[in-house]
Amino acid sequence: xxxxxxxxxxxxxxxxxxxxxxxxxxxxxAALVTAGAVGWEWQVWAMPLAIPFxxxxxxxxxxxxxxxxxxxxxIRTGFLFRNERHVPYARIQNLHAVQNVFHRLLNVVEVRVxxxxxxxxxxxxxVLPVSAFEEMRRRVFKEKGEPAPDTAAxxxxxxxxxxxxxxxxxxxxxxxxxxxxxxxxxxxxLLWELGMLxxxxxxxxxxxxxxxxxxxxxxxxxxxxxxxxLEAIALTAAAVVSLLLVSRLISMVWTFFxxxxxxLIRAGKDLRIEYGLLTRVATAISLRRIQTLTIRxxxxxxxxxxxxxxxxxxxxxxxxxxxxxxxxxxxAPVIPESELPRLLHAVVPGLDLAAISWRxxxxxxxxxELKGWVLTALLISLPFTLxLKGWVLxxxxxxxxxxxxxxRLTLAHLGWAVSEDEVLYRSGxxxxxxSVVRFNKIQAVTIRESPFxxxxxxxxxxxxxxxxxxxxxxxxxxxxxxxxxxxxxDLLTVQADRTAFRW
Amino acid sequence: MSTPxxxxxxxxxxxxxxxxxxxxxxxxxSIADGVERHLDPRAVTxxxxxxxxxxxxxxxxxxxxxxxxxxxxxxxxGRSMALLVLFWVAFTLTLAWSSYRWPEVEHxxxxxxxxxxGIEIRKGVYWRKVINVPRSRVQxxxxxxGPIERSFGLGTLVIYTAGTSHARVxxxxxxxxTALRIRDHLLPEEASDAA
Numbered sequence: 248x249x250x251x252x253x254x255x256x257x258x259x260x261x262x263x264x265x266x267x268x269x270x271x272x273x274x275x276x277a278a279l280v281t282a283g284a285v286g287w288e289w290q291v292w293a294m295p296l297a298i299p300f301x302x303x304x305x306x307x308x309x310x311x312x313x314x315x316x317x318x319x320x321x322i323r324t325g326f327l328f329r330n331e332r333h334v335p336y337a338r339i340q341n342l343h344a345v346q347n348v349f350h351r352l353l354n355v356v357e358v359r360v361x362x363x364x365x366x367x368x369x370x371x372x373x374v375l376p377v378s379a380f381e382e383m384r385r386r387v388f389k390e391k392g393e394p395a396p397d398t399a400a401x402x403x404x405x406x407x408x409x410x411x412x413x414x415x416x417x418x419x420x421x422x423x424x425x426x427x428x429x430x431x432x433x434x435x436x437l438l439w440e441l442g443m444l445x446x447x448x449x450x451x452x453x454x455x456x457x458x459x460x461x462x463x464x465x466x467x468x469x470x471x472x473x474x475x476x477l478e479a480i481a482l483t484a485a486a487v488v489s490l491l492l493v494s495r496l497i498s499m500v501w502t503f504f505x506x507x508x509x510x511l512i513r514a515g516k517d518l519r520i521e522y523g524l525l526t527r528v529a530t531a532i533s534l535r536r537i538q539t540l541t542i543r544x545x546x547x548x549x550x551x552x553x554x555x556x557x558x559x560x561x562x563x564x565x566x567x568x569x570x571x572x573x574x575x576x577x578x579a580p581v582i583p584e585s586e587l588p589r590l591l592h593a594v595v596p597g598l599d600l601a602a603i604s605w606r607x608x609x610x611x612x613x614x615x616e617l618k619g620w621v622l623t624a625l626l627i628s629l630p631f632t633l634x635l636k637g638w639v640l641x642x643x644x645x646x647x648x649x650x651x652x653x654x655r656l657t658l659a660h661l662g663w664a665v666s667e668d669e670v671l672y673r674s675g676x677x678x679x680x681x682s683v684v685r686f687n688k689i690q691a692v693t694i695r696e697s698p699f700x701x702x703x704x705x706x707x708x709x710x711x712x713x714x715x716x717x718x719x720x721x722x723x724x725x726x727x728x729x730x731x732x733x734x735x736x737d738l739l740t741v742q743a744d745r746t747a748f749r750w
Numbered sequence: 751m752s753t754p755x756x757x758x759x760x761x762x763x764x765x766x767x768x769x770x771x772x773x774x775x776x777x778x779x780s781i782a783d784g785v786e787r788h789l790d791p792r793a794v795t796x797x798x799x800x801x802x803x804x805x806x807x808x809x810x811x812x813x814x815x816x817x818x819x820x821x822x823x824x825x826x827x828g829r830s831m832a833l834l835v836l837f838w839v840a841f842t843l844t845l846a847w848s849s850y851r852w853p854e855v856e857h858x859x860x861x862x863x864x865x866x867x868g869i870e871i872r873k874g875v876y877w878r879k880v881i882n883v884p885r886s887r888v889q890x891x892x893x894x895x896g897p898i899e900r901s902f903g904l905g906t907l908v909i910y911t912a913g914t915s916h917a918r919v920x921x922x923x924x925x926x927x928t929a930l931r932i933r934d935h936l937l938p939e940e941a942s943d944a945a
Contacts, residue, residue, distance in 0.1 A: 690914075694880040696879075743884040
């Protein structure tokens, strides 16, 4: 019995065409704006080139078919070069659905089928009718033997909403995360491209107030030539402050649009995340696929009694040599501290941060930590020797005091713990992070001893997991007594070996 | 290859009459005895040869550069030229000495231990490192042999995990048969990941 094959929504042709027109139009328009009428002729000549693209969209639509077999989804593509891809339901980790404004108006959805095996999704279905997406979701999750999560629109009674961000929280999140600089940088880039930056700067600040002139006059004042340009300093400071405020404001607006109505829902063994005002994103991840969970609390987060929770997931490439397709997802871009235990409990059962007793370090850990801070203090004060002469000692003293405090507090907030099923590591004084790795996600355990470590009979223990990124907060515990390191490593290796690793 | 062979042996590829080496060798005790072992001493010689080749290559290319300088820069004072030669000799000697000495030092600080729960590899002279890979986390393994390794009967064991910084763990300088035995021990008994 051959299950019947299905096609994409006929509107796919339109969306594909639109995407192609956009790739054509954006450089075209940019060329027109920047180069004036020079680009016209080229544009006209390029127009007929769009016709084959239109044909391709039609052919692509007619050659793309998919069907649901007993255990797998089969996707056939290609007109001249045919391709048949089999994706087992059990391997599908994520159905990632994106709906932008036009999609929503037309009641269609763009779906990415992800197994995590590669950087690219296994299949991109652009676009499906919403009903077809619901059917896909039902089939994929039913065949996985897990309770089928309901449609995106209305969570069923069994689903538990772990986090819902009202507009106020979103604005706070935008304020804290401050992504506005990205937008501002982009705007500056555009102005630069269009050659409007200089005239803008001049009209705003005038010749003598611009940055370089100001810096020079400050330097001259410090060397005793001329008074401090107080007025200019005040003006520049005001400009910087207003830029900071504007960037925060942009960030707030951006976050509001992007994460509007953010919901984190637990449906059986899956987590579902939905967000977006104009472009609505719905994604689902298996709980068992979470490799590392990290709780981050920057300075502002702590000021507002909030935290952020992020998880790292692994690729599914069993035979993939690198095996490290990096995937990270915010479980909670912002969450009140009081709500945190409930979320953690749902994601990592049995985890209670309040009950964790953090373990300490080698007695000489403070001295080791202090050395790094003192070295930094010396390096900072060195260039000021010329400028401040004898007064540099005052600066140095202040920096050393800061170093002492920094080392103290950093060490006070450093910690590690081993609970029933997981190993925990926390670090950071101003920006704090806690990472949690379950034993069954540990890939390798490494003890390291640097020459400095060996002088004090210390060692560090690092835990390797799948899916860790360059900038992720990894479990890498420094300043342990050598015996403690040995014991910890043995314990973790035994525990890891006992559990089977499932992607 | 050009010499005509009167009775060419048919290449045996598919049906090897001999049993796979070390894979099922009941007489040998298990490698997974939890005893810390050093690598094969021949690995030191091998490393010396390899670094000797590198040293020779670097030193020779510098010599060529010296000769070129000698002939091109006529107006170079003899004293500078002598200084350059002296520098070259010192550099070559240092390199040669370290490529003789270092493999031995490195060998002393490199060991491995295989037991039921997995493999433990120690390495590093100044920055020391003990890598523990549990057996259940081994994704797949390679045993590879370069041309020089082959002539010594040595091999390199490569263990792949799903991790990030230790997605690939190398252990070179093993006797080839030992590498195969460790590999056979580390390979999962059955495909339990039927998910």
